[in-house]
Amino acid sequence: MDQTIPGFTSTRSKRPEVLFGTRTGGPTRMTRSEGCRVWDDQGREYIDTVMALGAVALGYGHRAVVAAAERALRDGVVGPLPPVLEQETAELLAATLPGGEAVRFFKTGAEAVAAAVRIARTYTSRDRVLTCGYHGWLDWCQDGPGVPKQVAELRREIAFNDPGSLKRAMAEFAPVAAVVVEPVIDAAPTAAWLRALRQATSSSSVVLIFDEIKTAFRIEAGGMAERMGVTPDLMVVGKALGNGLPIAAVSGRRELMEAATQTMISSTLATEYVSLAAARAVLDTYRTQPVIDGIAAAGGRFFAGLDLLVTRYPRVVRAVRGIPEMCYLEFTDEATSSAVALTAAHRGLLLKRTAYNFMSFAHSDQVVDEILVRLESALDAVNRTC
Ligand SMILES: Cc1ncc(COP(=O)(O)O)c(C=O)c1O
Numbered sequence: 049m050d051q052t053i054p055g056f057t058s059t060r061s062k063r064p065e066v067l068f069g070t071r072t073g074g075p076t077r078m079t080r081s082e083g084c085r086v087w088d089d090q091g092r093e094y095i096d097t098v099m100a101l102g103a104v105a106l107g108y109g110h111r112a113v114v115a116a117a118e119r120a121l122r123d124g125v126v127g128p129l130p131p132v133l134e135q136e137t138a139e140l141l142a143a144t145l146p147g148g149e150a151v152r153f154f155k156t157g158a159e160a161v162a163a164a165v166r167i168a169r170t171y172t173s174r175d176r177v178l179t180c181g182y183h184g185w186l187d188w189c190q191d192g193p194g195v196p197k198q199v200a201e202l203r204r205e206i207a208f209n210d211p212g213s214l215k216r217a218m219a220e221f222a223p224v225a226a227v228v229v230e231p232v233i234d235a236a237p238t239a240a241w242l243r244a245l246r247q248a249t250s251s252s253s254v255v256l257i258f259d260e261i262k263t264a265f266r267i268e269a270g271g272m273a274e275r276m277g278v279t280p281d282l283m284v285v286g287k288a289l290g291n292g293l294p295i296a297a298v299s300g301r302r303e304l305m306e307a308a309t310q311t312m313i314s315s316t317l318a319t320e321y322v323s324l325a326a327a328r329a330v331l332d333t334y335r336t337q338p339v340i341d342g343i344a345a346a347g348g349r350f351f352a353g354l355d356l357l358v359t360r361y362p363r364v365v366r367a368v369r370g371i372p373e374m375c376y377l378e379f380t381d382e383a384t385s386s387a388v389a390l391t392a393a394h395r396g397l398l399l400k401r402t403a404y405n406f407m408s409f410a411h412s413d414q415v416v417d418e419i420l421v422r423l424e425s426a427l428d429a430v431n432r433t434c
Contacts, residue, residue, distance in 0.1 A: 059101070064076050068401075069385065074389070094393065094396050098398050103291075110410075113326050137328045146279045149301055152420070153319070154296045155295065158186050159186070161189070164300075172253065172254070177189075177227070178217050183228060208241075224324070227245060228265075230261075231263055234371070236272075237276065255281045256280045264287075264288065266374065271285070291372045344372065350419065357424060363434055364379065397422040
């Protein structure tokens with residue numbers, strides 16, 4: 049296998065062994081995507097449920113996004129001054145996100161969450177943070193090789209949907225600068241947990257950060273905060289915001305966001321305007337078309353179909369995890385999950401074995417039904433061998 053790129057590819061979740069549990073036998077590299085379909089380097093066509101790890105919610109190559117990006121490309125991409133598009137997109141985004149008064153843009157989700165934590169640390173003059181979920185690869189939220197122990201010690205994890213875990217950590221780990229949570233981890237959050245998060249942070253002047261990188265522009269434009277009516281102090285969005293182009297953002301209360309100017313948060317290409325144009329086109333599309341309803345409908349149909357397959361193939365799959373808009377099958381074991389993903393690929397379906405499969409605005413009822421037919425065929429084949 050090609051050794052030029054350590055790990056085969058720069059995006060971990062796109063490695064063959066992550067996708068299929070094996071390095072060979074499945075598609076490895078692609079050339080093109082459109083709507084919810086993908087073509088590999090052998091010219092084979094697949095229906096996709098991975099959707100670029102949730103980075104695309106309108107569908108690949110969405111016409112309005114492509115047109116906006118092409119225009120921005122022709123308009124020069126970058127320059128010495130901040131672009132008008134930065135201001136316009138910031139205003140639209142702030143108006144879309146709960147509690148959004150001010151906005152800063154970034155290129156990746158990891159960078160944006162790190163910036164939100166830096167803002168919280170600057171604002172509170174505290175160092176420690178509590179986290180719940182995945183927040184990117186940067187030092188502040190990782191441990192293990194290459195991450196200084198002293199950095200890792202500034203963070204502690206709390207359990208999802210567990211007010212008791214939050215309460216204990218807030219007491220034992222004080223003083224805390226921020227609590228950073230992903231609002232969906234294999235399940236929807238309970239209203240009680242979100243309420244506990246809001247109350248516990250407000251009462252001790254801790255910054256509450258919702259990492260809505262997967263959930264914003266998917267379950268609602270304003271993510272779980274909008275759906276559940278709980279407003280965090282800072283909200284981090286990315287992925288679907290650019291429909292595949294590299295853009296992420298932090299938004300929140302103006303006086304808190306001002307802390308971004310008291311520390312060093314800046315990058316050369318934060319203001320390139322191809323991605324800003326794409327994000328603006330995405331925001332316009334969510335305002336003018338029933339994107340959220342479309343994703344919910346596709347998700348509901350997919351989720352119900354998966355539920356049925358769990359009852360039909362109990363020796364292969366145990367349960368459906370997640371919520372309709374982002375879900376996956378829990379397989380009986382690792383080998384079975386690999387066999388299903390590989391067999392599904394051979395039947396023209398790219399399916400994620402772990403969190404998450406994402407439905408998009410491009411997944412029509414007909415396509416969802418075809419996904420379920422191909423998946424059932426793969427489950428049936430694996431069921432016969434196990
Ligand atoms: C909730 C969440 N936060 C942060 C990140 C990191 O984003 P990126 O991979 O764009 O750096 C991800 C990526 O999967 C994510 O799902």
